[in-house]
Amino acid sequence: MQLSLGLWRSPLESVRDALLCEFGPQRPVARMDPISQLVKSSISGRTPDAVSWGAFLRLRAEFRCWEDLARTPDAQVLEIIGDVACAEDKARHLTHALRLIEQKVGWLSLNHLAGRPVDEARWELQSLPGVGVKVAASVLNFSSLAMRALVVDTHVHRVARRIGLVGSGDTTLAYQALMRLAPGSWTADDLFELHWLMKRGLGQMLCPDQAPSCGACPLKHDCAKLGIGHSAEVLPWRPRGA
Template sequence: MQLSLSLSRSPLESVRDALLCEFGPQRPVARMDPISQLVKSSISGSTPDAVSWAAFLRLRAEFKCWEDLAQASEGRVLEIIHDVTHAQDKARRLPLALRMIEARIGWLSLSHLKTLTVDAARHELQSLPGVGVKVAACVLNFSDLAMRSLVIDTHVQRVAKRIGLVGSGDATHAYHALMDLAPEAWTADDLFELHWLMKRGLGQMLCPHEAPRCGACPLKHDCAKIGVGHSADVLAWRPRG
């Protein structure tokens, strides 16, 4: 661990506090139902937010209800979400995932997940086609289920590596590592806030893949990879001094 933190506190607390001082509190304004969140998150991977939101709104305008989307052909869905990344795969998997939920539950709903543990709910979601650890966490945390699950996207994973919170590994490894560091007292809203601070604030505004603005970063004094730019994920730690 490279951050010079008090042993009595989780490293995530110090990271959050520093980012809160820079960007202020970030709380969810509104939450969608879990099926709507699943639809939105399933088409969002590797796609700019503006593009995925526009595609989601087109889906919502095209279909009177998500049950109609479940029965739609791949071609019809592809026409609507054509500009998202990996559109053909998503157009095939999304209706199938919705039909699988209907077959399991008897109708199109995920409200029962609230009665499960976070891990059990996440595993059930990840058994659906096209749903990995990120999409599952989005459904659990961003929707009105409001469960304790941290969304790990590419920005969060990148900056978590750069500041020494996680080591090498995939998003699943990063999810478990960061959830292990999250204080038990933190709520779903606290984890939503941490995701926003690490993604929007740190990952997109200050520490993008290339040309990070290290001088403006509130974590710069504790980041051993300061100034290494887009190679920060693969280079060895720099000595400080």
């Protein structure tokens, strides 16, 4: 039993290795400060990357600093980010969240989270309006905080279910399940890389919501074994040969 435990390999390692062979490394080139990442991630939900980046760049061009954004009427913010999904709610939540950070910290900064345990920092972020587990993980992992949190967006959640890494449940349950599978030796950069491999490489290019290209998928053998891709039912992951 001790030998088998010592040889156990997380399925996330196999997924990452297969996707790396197909799509190559996806390491971060530059990281924004945590507040900028919060602004970007808060307007990105259910919105194509090109659209959310456009809205974010318009915000940066409009305001001298994020403190100015925090004091801007919601209607004015809405005019700038109007093409993102749920823009009215995001405009209201974003300015409110920024003001709450100022009130709690004393100034507009999230740098204090660097010294916190990951889950404690995540819960602090999730106490802000409009911030769920995906936005919180994005701030922790994508920003200069560079903390061990996997960003589970719609694409990552979908493909994780299809290949049997997670079962039914919401994004929070999927995040918790995938973080339990993440090897302790993995760094923030490793989790960043896994996110982009699963999102852009697998989720957007090969395994979209409709008509996945199963024949070209580097994980097709696992999917075939588990019956994924042809059924709405997702079976729990099990090692090859089990």
